Amino acid sequence: MGQALKKFTVGVLCAGGLLWASGPLGCASPSSVTGFDEPDPQARFRAIRESAREGDREDVDELIESLASDDPAERMLAIRSLERLTGETMGFDHAASPESRRQAVERWAEWYRSSGMKR
Numbered sequence: 001m002g003q004a005l006k007k008f009t010v011g012v013l014c015a016g017g018l019l020w021a022s023g024p025l026g027c028a029s030p031s032s033v034t035g036f037d038e039p040d041p042q043a044r045f046r047a048i049r050e051s052a053r054e055g056d057r058e059d060v061d062e063l064i065e066s067l068a069s070d071d072p073a074e075r076m077l078a079i080r081s082l083e084r085l086t087g088e089t090m091g092f093d094h095a096a097s098p099e100s101r102r103q104a105v106e107r108w109a110e111w112y113r114s115s116g117m118k119r
Contacts, residue, residue, distance in 0.1 A: 036062040044069075045077055052081035060085060060117055064108045067092060067101065075101070082108070 034046040036059070048066060051059040063085070066078035075094035083089050090111060092104035 036066065041071060041074065044074055048074070048077045048081050052084045055085065057085055057117065061112060064105065064112055067094075067105045067108060 033040065033043045034050060035043055036047045038044055038047070044066070047059075048063065050056070051063060060082065063078045063082050066074055067082075069075050069078070072094050075092075079089055079092045079094055082092075088111070090104050090107040092101065092108065094101075096104070
């Protein structure tokens with residue numbers, strides 16, 4: 001196979017997320033990226049779901065920050081994860097008015113500060 005065709009094939013495989021590992025090519029499947037600070041909403045959603053699934057209370061501060069997201073889906077996932085981890089919602093409603101959400105986020109922040117859960 002010619003060198004140009006090899007490069008094209010690897011590029012197509014990489015862009016399609018079909019490579020099995022990042023290896024020396026530096027290509028990772030987009031569906032494997034996870035993180036609260038990622039620009040891709042799906043990566044943030046995965047991070048939120050993983051925290052709840054794993055019972056990771058160390059991520060509570062990140063989940064509280066996610067309550068302030070502009071994305072209602074992210075807010076909904078975050079409050080459900082917090083509820084699963086803590087048993088509380090602090091009256092947060094992902095679809096409430098911005099002012100109502102802001103007040104609930106303040107209650108979460110105060111709870112977090114007083115709970116001694118800081119990292």
